[in-house]
Amino acid sequence: MKELKFLEGKKLTVVGYGSQGHAHALNLHDLGMDVTVGLRKGSKSWEKAENSGVKVATIGEAVKGADVIMILAPDESQPELYKSEIEENLKEGAYLGFAHGFNIHYERIIPKKGINVFMVAPKGPGHMVREIFEKGHGVPCLTAVYQDQSGDTQKVANAWANGIGRNVGIIKTTFKEETETDLFGEQAVLxxxxxxxxxxxxxxxxxxxxxxxxxxxxxxxxxxxxxxxxxxxxxxxxxxxxxxxxxxxxxxxxxxxxTEKTREVMKDILGDIQNGQFANKFIAETENxxxxxxxxxxxxxxxxxxxxxxxxxxxxxxx
Ligand SMILES: NC(=O)c1ccc[n+]([C@@H]2O[C@H](COP(=O)([O-])OP(=O)(O)OC[C@H]3O[C@@H](n4cnc5c(N)ncnc54)[C@H](OP(=O)(O)O)[C@@H]3O)[C@@H](O)[C@H]2O)c1
Structure with a gap:
């Protein structure tokens, strides 16, 4: 797969082994990439990940020295995780990836300078990203670049998206557009x-x-x-x-x-997403x-x- 050349020879880390984490890690591992899964000490997923053939390390160890790091822990846990285990271990010029723009867009994570920041958001639930891949097909992905220290971050994002989604299709977007449309779609429609x-x-x-x-x-x-x-x-x-x-x-x-009333309500819902009210309420819920x-x-x-x-x-x- 020619697009994968921007990942080949690189040390890839997937943080988390849940819905998206297992799919990204296993799909890239199946394509011969060098993948390590980063998990917290005592994680219930440790054995499962190891049994499926990928390398497993604690999050700090897995991030240290990695070239591309994809954070696939739940959105609400990412700011704390970034501060405690990821930031200090990120090497200069590393590529830090997200599957959803929430934490970057709402400034809950301010990535440090000197690294690249990108997004690959698969347009499907994690188990489908894996299941469809195993059948020889893939899901399309949205990609975006937020910080481009190395000048080739979009190419790394494309390679990741093509790898996990078998070249099915990439749509370029921004962290803002992905976050707001994703939140709107899942709340109002899906x-x-x-x-x-x-x-x-x-x-x-x-x-x-x-x-x-x-x-x-x-x-x-x-x-x-x-x-x-x-x-x-x-x-x-x-x-x-x-x-x-x-x-x-x-x-x-x-x-x-x-009805027209429903469409008006949809506009209000979108407004609350755009002005950050929904995000604040969700964060308050996690803190509660x-x-x-x-x-x-x-x-x-x-x-x-x-x-x-x-x-x-x-x-x-x-x-
Ligand atoms: N779910 C989807 O289909 C979907 C679709 C598109 C985008 N996304 C995005 O993908 C990202 C991951 O979402 P997800 O639904 O795949 O997450 P998830 O399944 O809930 O993630 C679970 C994994 O994260 C680890 N984890 C949970 N809390 C942690 C913490 N505080 N510190 C360290 N590790 C922790 C868990 O570790 P243990 O194994 O130790 O419990 C587990 O391995 C999010 O940004 C989400 O918006 C998800």
Whole structure:
């Protein structure tokens, strides 16, 4: 892979072995790159990483002497981690990478001078970055450069993106654009928007007396089948594939769900992301021990939709 030449012969370190960490480390290791995973002492992932064939060291040791370091610990842990284990061990001219622009954009990490700073943000969850790679394909990545001491940081970012994503595609962006669009997309559409939409549809049918199992199929299970068509072929081809009845319902009803008011709310959500209010609230939540998030997790894991879903998935995916 010609694009990999900007990583070849370099010592690569991936900090963290979670969702993204295992995918970046293993994909690059499979391509013959020299990868070390940096983990905290006593990490529960240590044995797992070692068993998968990559070198493992404590974060400080893994960063010391490394040429390219990708930080793949959770966003909220990165500022402290950078100060305590990474900054002092970064050598002059090292390339420091992020998979999301949050900490650089909101100035929670001010990288020291004399190093290069880049971003490779895969457009997919970590387990998909690995799974798709293992099938011989890849996910596209956004790349950006924040600090370019060596003059070739974009090339290193491209090489990393091409390596983990098998040359599928790179879009150049900025830390600001990636951070703001990523936060907006996951809140308004991909995670917050979609889960509330499925939940509201399910609740409406169940409250009206319909069988929860049928409601689950209609409002949750089939979501993937429709989205897969949009993902692979676009809106027009998806609409071509559904019945005329479904297509007519799509046109007349979609706009009753996503109203002008919803679009106004989307603008407010984007505003809070742009002015840093969302980031401040999230940081306060992490400092408060994730109290609100833990309450929400408990509420959802106890919900009817999860109980029905678990039964339905056992039926659909039985071996
Ligand atoms: N999740 C995604 O699909 C996704 C998609 C695009 C971009 N990103 C970005 O990728 C980055 C990593 O996210 P992620 O979801 O992959 O993270 P994650 O799975 O939550 O990361 C877990 C890993 O980080 C380590 N870790 C956790 N807290 C730590 C700390 N305080 N000090 C040192 N190591 C710590 C864990 O160590 P132990 O093993 O010891 O517990 C584990 O190896 C983030 O910047 C995120 O925004 C993620």
């Amino acid at each position: 995670c917050g928007g979609v889960t509330e939409l499925m939940q509201a549809g399910f609740d409406t049918l169940v409250e009206a007396g319909y069988n929860p199992e049928v409601a689950y199929f209609e409002c949750v299970h089939e979501m993937k089948l429709i989205i897969d068509m949009v993902y692979e072929k676009g809106f027009a081809k998806m609409r071509d594939s559904i019945s005329n009845t479904a297509e007519y319902g799509d046109y007349v009803t979609g706009k009753k769900i996503i 021990g994730y109290k609100f998030m833990n309450e929400e997790r408990a509420k959802y894991s106890d919900s009817k939709i999860e109980a029905v879903g678990s039964k339905m998935r056992a039926m659909v995916f039985k071996k």
